[in-house]
Amino acid sequence: MPYIIALIVVIVIIILFAIATFNRLVGLRERVRNAWSQIDVQLKRRHDLIPNLVETVKGYAAHERQTLEAVIQARNAAMGAQTIQEHQQAENMLTSTLRSLFALSEAYPNLKANENFMMLQEELSGTEGKIAYARQHYNDVVNSYNATIKMFPANIIASSSGFTEEQYFQMEDGERSVPSVNFNR
Amino acid sequence: MNDSFNPEPQSARLIDPRETYQPPPKLGTPWIFEDQIAANRRGTFLLMIVFSMFLVIIVWAVSYIYHQNAYMLAFVAAVVAFFTSFFSFYNSDKIVLSMSGAVEATKEEYPHLINTLEGLTLAAGMRGVPKAYIIFDSAPNAFATGRDPEHAAVAVTTGLLEKLNRYQLEGVLAHELSHVANRDILLSTVAAVMVGTIVLLSDWVLRSMWYGGGRRRRSDRDGGGAGAILLIIALIAVILSPIIAKLLQLALSRRREYLADAHAISLTRYPDGLAGALETIANDHEPLEVANKATAHLYIANPLQEYKGWLNSLFSTHPPIEERVARLRRM
Numbered sequence: 001m002p003y004i005i006a007l008i009v010v011i012v013i014i015i016l017f018a019i020a021t022f023n024r025l026v027g028l029r030e031r032v033r034n035a036w037s038q039i040d041v042q043l044k045r046r047h048d049l050i051p052n053l054v055e056t057v058k059g060y061a062a063h064e065r066q067t068l069e070a071v072i073q074a075r076n077a078a079m080g081a082q083t084i085q086e087h088q089q090a091e092n093m094l095t096s097t098l099r100s101l102f103a104l105s106e107a108y109p110n111l112k113a114n115e116n117f118m119m120l121q122e123e124l125s126g127t128e129g130k131i132a133y134a135r136q137h138y139n140d141v142v143n144s145y146n147a148t149i150k151m152f153p154a155n156i157i158a159s160s161s162g163f164t165e166e167q168y169f170q171m172e173d174g175e176r177s178v179p180s181v182n183f184n185r
Numbered sequence: 186m187n188d189s190f191n192p193e194p195q196s197a198r199l200i201d202p203r204e205t206y207q208p209p210p211k212l213g214t215p216w217i218f219e220d221q222i223a224a225n226r227r228g229t230f231l232l233m234i235v236f237s238m239f240l241v242i243i244v245w246a247v248s249y250i251y252h253q254n255a256y257m258l259a260f261v262a263a264v265v266a267f268f269t270s271f272f273s274f275y276n277s278d279k280i281v282l283s284m285s286g287a288v289e290a291t292k293e294e295y296p297h298l299i300n301t302l303e304g305l306t307l308a309a310g311m312r313g314v315p316k317a318y319i320i321f322d323s324a325p326n327a328f329a330t331g332r333d334p335e336h337a338a339v340a341v342t343t344g345l346l347e348k349l350n351r352y353q354l355e356g357v358l359a360h361e362l363s364h365v366a367n368r369d370i371l372l373s374t375v376a377a378v379m380v381g382t383i384v385l386l387s388d389w390v391l392r393s394m395w396y397g398g399g400r401r402r403r404s405d406r407d408g409g410g411a412g413a414i415l416l417i418i419a420l421i422a423v424i425l426s427p428i429i430a431k432l433l434q435l436a437l438s439r440r441r442e443y444l445a446d447a448h449a450i451s452l453t454r455y456p457d458g459l460a461g462a463l464e465t466i467a468n469d470h471e472p473l474e475v476a477n478k479a480t481a482h483l484y485i486a487n488p489l490q491e492y493k494g495w496l497n498s499l500f501s502t503h504p505p506i507e508e509r510v511a512r513l514r515r516m
Binding site: 031035038042119122123126127129130132133134136137140141 | 296297300301303304305307308309310454
C-alpha cells in the first residue's frame with residue numbers, strides 16, 4: 001500500500017512538472033511569434049515606402065529605368081516571401097538595389113534637394129533601423145527559446161510535443177560603418 | 186526642419202555589425218525585469234506610506250508648537266496625504282514634465298529622435314512607445330518619467346540633440362528606456378513630487394517659526410517637562426525632513442544608474458555610444474536651469490553644479506561619471 005501511494009505521488013509530480021514545462025514552452029514560442037510579427041510590421045512599412053520613392057526618383061531620373069525596375073522587382077519579391085529563408089534573401093536583395101538607387105541619386109543634385117525625397121530617405125533609413133532593432137529582439141527571443149528546448153529535461157517534452165528549433169533572422173546591413181564590438185573580452 | 190544632428194551617414198542603424206547573430210552580453214543581473222518591476226512597485230507603495238506619515242507628523246508637530254488642536258489637524262493631514270499620494274501616482278509625470286518646461290516632440294520636427302525611440306522600444310520588446318519631449322535648454326541632459334511603459338515619457342534637452350552624434354543619442358535613449366522598462370520611473374517620479382512637497386513644506390514651517398511664531402510661543406507657554414520634550418521632537422522633525430527627503434532620493438538613484446547603463450548596452454550592443462555620451466555630458470559644465478533639488482535624481486547625469494568632496498559624494502544622487510564610463514568600457 002505505501003508503495004502504491006509513493007508511486008502515485010511521484011507520477012503526479014511528474015505530470016505537474018510536465019504541464020508546467022509544456023506551458024513554459026508554449027509561452028516562449030508565443031514570444032518568438034510575437035517578435036516575428038514585430039519584424040513583419042516593419043518590413044511591410046519598408047515595402048510600402050518604396051513605390052513612393054521610385055515615383056519621386058522617376059521625376060528626376062526617368063531614364064535610369066534599369067535601377068528603378070530592379071528596386072520594384074526586389075520589392076515585389078520581398079512582399080511575396082513566405083519562409084524566413086526567403087525573407088532573408090529577398091530583403092538582402094532589396095537592400096542592395098536600394099543602395100544602388102541612393103548611389104545613383106548622388107548624380108542628381110535636384111533630386112537630392114527634393115523635400116519629398118529627403119523625407120522618404122529619412123523614413124526609409126528609420127524603418128531599416130527599426131527592422132534591425134526588431135530583428136535583434138527576435139533573435140534574442142529565438143536564442144532563449146532554442147536553448148530551452150535543448151535543455152534536459154525540457155527537451156523530452158519539447159521533442160514529444162512538436163517544439164522545433166526556430167531560425168534566426170540574419171540580414172546584411174546596409175553599410176558597415178560601425179566598428180565591431182567584442183563582448184567576450 | 187530644425188533637426189540638427191551631427192552629420193552621419195544616411196544609412197540604417199547598424200546594431201549588429203556582423204552578419205551572424207550575437208546573443209546579448211552577459212550582465213551581472215538576469216536579463217529579466219520582473220524582479221526589479223516588483224521591487225519598484227513595493228518601493229513606491231512604501232514611499233507613499235512614509236510620505237503620508239511624514240506629512241502627518243510634521244503637521245502634528247507644527248500644530249503642537251502653535252497650540253492648535255493637534256490631533257484634529259493631524260487627521261486632516263492624513264486625509265490630504267492620502268489624496269496627494271493618489272494624485273501623484275497618476276499625475277506625477279505631468280507635474281514633473283511641466284516643472285521642467287518640456288514640450289512634446291513631433292515626428293515632423295524630430296524624425297530621428299522619434300525613429301530611434303521607436304526602434305529601441307522594438308529592441309526591448311516593449312509594448313507602447315513612450316512619448317518624446319523636448320526641453321529647450323543648451324545643457325545636454327535627459328530623463329524619463331511616467332508610471333508604466335504605456336504612460337511613459339522621455340524628455341531630452343535641445344543641447345543633447347545638438348552635442349551628441351547618432352550613436353551617443355541612441356545610448357542615452359536606451360538608458361532612459363531601461364528606466365521605463367523596469368519601472369524605475371514610477372518610483373523616481375513619485376519621489377520627485379513627494380520630496381518636492383516635503384522640502385517646500387518644511388521650508389515654509391521653518392521660516393514661519395523663525396519670523397512669526399517664536400515670541401508668541403514663549404509668552405503663552407504652559408510649561409512642563411513632557412511638553413518641552415515634545416517641542417524638541419517637533420523641531421527635530423521639521424529640521425530633519427529635508428535631509429530625510431534627500432536620503433530617500435539617494436537610495437533610489439545611484440545603483441539604478443549602473444543597472445540602466447548595463448541594460449542600455451544590451452539594447453544597443455554598442456557601449457561606446459553611451460560612454461561617449463556620458464563623457465560629453467560630463468565635460469559640459471553648463472547647469473540645467475529647469476532642474477532643481479526635487480527633480481535632479483531623474484536625469485541621466487546630475488544637472489546641478491557639482492562640488493567635489495567626500496561629503497558631497499556621500500549626498501550625490503548620481504554615481505561619478507568616470508566610474509560609469511569605466512564600467513561601460515569594460516563591457
